[in-house]
Amino acid sequence: MKEEKIAFYKGPAGGWGALNSVKNALLRQDIPVKGAKTLLAANQPDGFDCPGCAWPDRNHASTFEFCENGVKAVAAEATARRAGPELFARHKVSELAQQSDFWLEDQGRLTHPMVYDATSDRYRPIGWDEAFALVARHLNALPDPDEAIFYTSGRTSNEAAFLYQLFVREFGTNNFPDCSNMCHEPSGSAMRPQIGVGKGTVELADFEKADAIFIFGQNPGTNHPRMLGELREAHRRGARIVSFNPLRERGLERFADPQDKLEMATFGSTPISTHYFQLRVGGDLAAVLGMMKHVLEQHDAHGDVLDLAFIDEHTTGLASLSESVRAAAWPLLEEESGLSEAQMRGAADVYIGARNVIACWGMGITQHMHSVATIQMIVNLLMLRGNIGRPGAGACPVRGHSNVQGDRTMGIWEKPPAALLDRLRDVYGFEPPRANGVDTVEAIRHMRDGKAKVFFALGGNFAAATPDTYETWKALQRCDLTVHVATKLNRSHVVHGREALILPCLGRTEIDMQDGRPQGVTVEDSMSMVHLSVGINPPASEHLLSEPAIVARLAQATLGARSRVPWTGLARDYALIRDEIEKVFPDFARFNQRVSVPGGFRLRNTASERVWRTPSAKAAFQAHEVPRNTPSHRARERMPGRIVFTLLTTRSHDQYNTTIYGMDDRYRGVFGQRRVVFIHPEDIRALGMNDGDWVDIRTVWDDGQERRADRFRLVAYDIPRGNLAAYYPETNPLVPLSAVAANAGTPTSKSIPVVLDLHEALQP
Structure with missing residues (x-):
């Protein structure tokens, strides 16, 4: 067990601390040689794209461009550890649910498709055909296609995302909650x-x-x-x-x-x-x-x-x-x-x-x-x-995830424009649904209220990433079927529906062979550059399928002869998927030729040309007043005798979204722990507490419902008075489902009104 301590960091970002962190990341995944080789091949013409953030490469065809968190992401995916059937045979799901998020993902790469067995409370292996048949049976039994929810992670490639939105819209719904709903x-x-x-x-x-x-x-x-x-x-x-x-x-x-x-x-x-x-x-x-x-x-x-x-x-x-x-x-x-x-x-x-x-x-x-x-x-x-x-x-x-922007470009959106739906109709001969679907928060409500029965996640960790944690868990548990496409075990696999599947997929770093030929996928970064990504590592298991293959085979199993899309053929050659993409999206004309150039190509951005696609054909100044009726304002009015803080949730340096690589936050001086809350020293004194005390955090919200996260260590920090910061997902239970951005629906995880109480065990 690593020592828990607070030791404030005095050095710069990057530097020798970053190199040491890289070394430790490679060693703890048992891949000191293979991992280093993988990293040196990154961003080469025959290499792969970093599966981490969406910041673009200066020169995508150059030698390795150092990034500490990119190393951690690659090392985690290239780990020698395996979470195979033996792991699930040893542990009931109820036992796995007691483990930390770090422990779950630290078990390594998933190797086999698994199905939940309620009698034994364990996951057991299942064949791919049987797994697809199970999902198709549930989907086709729904009275209304809108009773299915199809979530998408920002790590999903353009090719997989395009097939996914095409399949789901032909199935009959626009229920496409995705990680964009929770970030940008x-x-x-x-x-x-x-x-x-x-x-x-x-x-x-x-x-x-x-x-x-x-x-x-x-x-x-x-x-x-x-x-x-x-x-x-x-x-x-x-x-x-x-x-x-x-x-x-x-x-x-x-x-x-x-x-x-x-x-x-x-x-x-x-x-x-x-x-x-x-x-x-x-x-x-x-x-x-x-x-x-x-x-x-x-x-x-x-x-x-x-x-x-x-x-x-x-x-x-x-x-x-x-x-x-x-x-x-x-x-x-x-x-x-x-x-x-x-x-x-x-x-x-x-x-x-x-x-x-x-x-x-x-x-x-x-x-x-x-x-x-x-x-x-x-x-x-x-x-x-x-x-x-x-x-x-x-x-x-x-943007955050490596292809969160590309997924939206490919049509992963619960509010699709009419032009996209018209084009799908014209190209594929079916009438897409016209009604808007549900976003992430709305999806949770639909599942919780029994309006949605099937939840399918193409990547991500929905149970950990979302707000109002315990409400989200209740929602998932009310489903008849939950399905998660993933590379590693995570919280969402142990918070499941009455039936549940884990479908293991290839990672971005791995060789994707279809019909004896290696395939590449494409992603779009934060600056609209689209480029090719080709894996170089052998797959973690012979039983893994690629995301495009999983989507195509599920579509074939569900839609069958009523679809005229050649699903199995597209899954055998991703260049054919790109041909389909250019049929639907004019900006992707000559897709295969343009993406074959090292570095790829940039999609047109009309605003950067001063062409304004607005009703007035001009850019519009928008006036707004300073908000004076925020949840924090209202909370302070309701509790005049208490110090009401505004909490922002944040990630540590050893973390990417919900993936926790380790228990340190080097730049903020936190080591061996995560349940800390950063607070101004004067606020600690105003509370009558001491630096290092343990506190419980409670949300102050309009609905009066109790939301709390217990036993967090106070850390005196350089932060404005009246404000707090703490890590997620540990503090996600404090974020109400109703706390969303006006006109966007994004959870307001950076501005939650809370109060602090001395942890019960320490009260006199």
């Missing part, structure tokens, strides 16, 4: 009506031309380490980097590039942020509004601050935005942002002084009630000086 849904919901696209407008090359980069609610040192290389180079050439984050994150402060021999030899590092603003949790909208107020005032005084030519030709709505911004009072902006007027004006001066500006944001922006409004305010700020649609400037929502 607000980005698309905000930008589509504003600039006509739901994706970022920048390319990686724009970071070389930016004079200033503004980073909102993002921690690239842990979540997108390769981004630090771009920020490092930008800082070195004199670009200003302005970070807004409640926590002091080491990756936004200093970075040592492990590939820079001089920097490593001298224990040097490069600063990242030139300006760092620790605003309150959820204070970004007020902060950006304050910046815009200063911009407008400076234009009034000097007359040359706004890009009037861009505004006149390309935008609408400036008058109403200006009126709203000018009416905002500085004391209100200071109170709600947690920043001073001088700080907001200072940030705005950096913006005014830069010719080309990129604005980046992550889930610290999207997982709030007013996330759509906040993103639209960020885009408003960019448009005031024409920072959309020119080199070195634009909007950059930084």
Whole structure:
């Protein structure tokens, strides 16, 4: 058992600490040689794409580009450990359910399709044909196709996602909850009506031309380490980097590039942020509004601050935005942002002084009630000086999973556009369902309320990733059948329906042979680059199927002769799937030829061309006031005698989404443990507690339902007063199902009102 301790980290992000972490990751997976060989082959023309985050490669055909978390992801997939039938024979499912999330995934790669046997409370092996027949029998017995839920993970390839949405729509439903619903849904919901696209407008090359980069609610040192290389180079050439984050994150402060021999030899590092603003949790909208107020005032005084030519030709709505911004009072902006007027004006001066500006944001922006409004305010700020649609400037929502953006492009969306459905009808000869399906939170409610009977997950860890944990578990347990396509054992496999299947699939790092030929799949990164990924490792088991093969065989078993799609043929040659994709999506014309070029190709982004696919054919300024009726506001009014905190959930450095690689968070100084809560020292004193005390966390919510997470260690930390931070999924039970972003439905996991009580065992 590793020692539990708090030892604050003083070094830079990256550097020797990252190399040591890589070594440990390889050793603990028992693959010191094979793992290193795999990593050295990454991003080669005959290599594979990193299955981790969606940050693009500088040169996809170059030699290995170091990324600590990418190493962990690859090592976890290439592990020598196996979770085969012997594991399930030793343990009842009720016993497995008592283990930690880390222990479950640490058992290694799944090797056989497994079916739950209620009599013995164990999973037992099942043949693939029998497994597909079981799912098809349940699906075809449903009175209404909408009683089935089809979840998708962002690691699913374009080819698998395309087949999946085609099968499910021919089956008869648009019930496509996916991980976008839980992360960047607000980005698309905000930008589509504003600039006509739901994706970022920048390319990686724009970071070389930016004079200033503004980073909102993002921690690239842990979540997108390769981004630090771009920020490092930008800082070195004199670009200003302005970070807004409640926590002091080491990756936004200093970075040592492990590939820079001089920097490593001298224990040097490069600063990242030139300006760092620790605003309150959820204070970004007020902060950006304050910046815009200063911009407008400076234009009034000097007359040359706004890009009037861009505004006149390309935008609408400036008058109403200006009126709203000018009416905002500085004391209100200071109170709600947690920043001073001088700080907001200072940030705005950096913006005014830069010719080309990129604005980046992550889930610290999207997982709030007013996330759509906040993103639209960020885009408003960019448009005031024409920072959309020119080199070195634009909007950059930084996605998480490696193909979360591509899955949406392929049609994994519960609210499909009519044009997509028309095209599917014309190409494949069936009438797709027209009614919107359910998103992730709605899917949980449907299962909980008995409106959905079958749950099928193409990847992911639904039971751990979702909010209101115990409500989600009740929902899954009410299903007649739950099915999970996965590479490793996880929480979702032990929180199951009356019948349950685990279907093991190939990982991105593994050779995918179909009809004696190796296959490649494609993914789309955060900047709309589509490229090929080909595995190089032997499969973990001869019993594994690829995701496209699983989808195709399930479609054939379910739809049978009533479908004219050649499912089995498509699964034998993924180039044929890409031919089908280009029939449906015009932007993928000549797909196979274009993706065969090292590095792939970029999909068209009309906003980056200043072509606005909006009702007015122009970009639209959107006015929003500072929210004054958030759940935290209401909670403080209801509990005037208590200190009500706003909790943000976050991941540790030894974690990627729900996958926990280890029990350390090196950059935040937490070792051997995860049940910690970061809190300002003065707040600890105000509670009458001490640093290191154990507390229980309780949600304060409008419905009065008790939601709690017990026994967390207080850690005095540099975080604004009134705010807390703690890891998920441990704190997901605190996030109510009804806590969702307005106009997006994303769980508001970054802004939950809570109170702290001394843990019962420690109370006098």
